[in-house]
Amino acid sequence: MATVYLDEIREELQKGPTEKDHPFRFFTLATVGLDQVARLRTVVLRDVTDNLKLTFYTDKRSKKITHIKENKRVSLLLYHPTRLLQLKIEGTATYKDDNATKEEYWNKLDIMAKKQYTTSRSPGSNLIDPHNLEYLDEENHFCLVEITPYKIEYLKLSQPHHIRVRFSKVGTQWESEYLVP
Numbered sequence: 001m002a003t004v005y006l007d008e009i010r011e012e013l014q015k016g017p018t019e020k021d022h023p024f025r026f027f028t029l030a031t032v033g034l035d036q037v038a039r040l041r042t043v044v045l046r047d048v049t050d051n052l053k054l055t056f057y058t059d060k061r062s063k064k065i066t067h068i069k070e071n072k073r074v075s076l077l078l079y080h081p082t083r084l085l086q087l088k089i090e091g092t093a094t095y096k097d098d099n100a101t102k103e104e105y106w107n108k109l110d111i112m113a114k115k116q117y118t119t120s121r122s123p124g125s126n127l128i129d130p131h132n133l134e135y136l137d138e139e140n141h142f143c144l145v146e147i148t149p150y151k152i153e154y155l156k157l158s159q160p161h162h163i164r165v166r167f168s169k170v171g172t173q174w175e176s177e178y179l180v181p
C-alpha cells in the first residue's frame with residue numbers, strides 16, 4: 001500500500017482550511033447537471049477529517065444542491081502549484097441543513113460571510129442592478145455539504161519519474177495501485 005502518499009494527501013488536504021494561503025483552501029467541485037453536462041465551480045474547503053471527509057458551505061437554493069439531490073456523486077479537483085501535486089477525488093455528497101448543524105457552524109461565520117446565504121432571491125436568478133441586492137433579515141439558506149471520497153487519484157510531477165497512484169475505498173480500507181503517469 002502506498003501509505004506514504006495517502007498520508008501526504010491527508011496532510012496537505014488538512015492544511016487547506018487551516019494554513020494561510022494554502023492552495024487547497026479552494027477546490028473545483030463538479031456535479032452532474034440535470035442535462036447530464038458536467039458543472040464546475042470553485043468552493044472553499046472548510047474542514048477535512050482524519051478519514052478524509054471534506055466539508056464546504058453553500059446556499060441550499062444553489063444549482064449544485066439541485067444537482068446533488070438528483071445525483072450525489074461528485075468530483076473534486078485540487079492543485080498545489082509549488083509541490084506540482086494534483087488530486088482528483090470522487091465521492092458522495094450529502095447536505096445538512098438541520099437546526100443543530102446550522103447553529104453550530106452559522107454562529108462561527110462573520111457578518112459578511114453570513115450575508116452570502118441571505119439574498120432574498122435565489123443564487124443564479126436574473127438581476128437588473130448588481131449593486132441593488134436585497135437581503136433577508138430573519139431567514140438564511142445556509143447549508144453544509146459533506147463529501148465522502150471513494151476514489152482519490154494522486155499525481156506528483158517529479159524527477160526522474162512522475163508518480164501517479166489511484167486509491168479506492170474497499171469497505172473501510174483504502175486500496176492503492178500505481179498507474180502510468
Ligand SMILES: Cc1cc2nc3c(=O)[nH]c(=O)nc-3n(C[C@H](O)[C@H](O)[C@H](O)COP(=O)(O)O)c2cc1C
Pocket residue numbers: 026039040041042043044045056057058059062063064065123124
Ligand atoms: C474564490 C471563490 C470561492 C467560492 N467559494 C464558494 C463556497 O464556498 N460555496 C459556494 O457555494 N460558492 C462559492 N463560490 C461561488 C461558486 O463558485 C459558484 O459561482 C456559486 O456557488 C454558484 O454555483 P452553482 O450555481 O453551480 O451552484 C466561490 C467562488 C469563488 C470565486
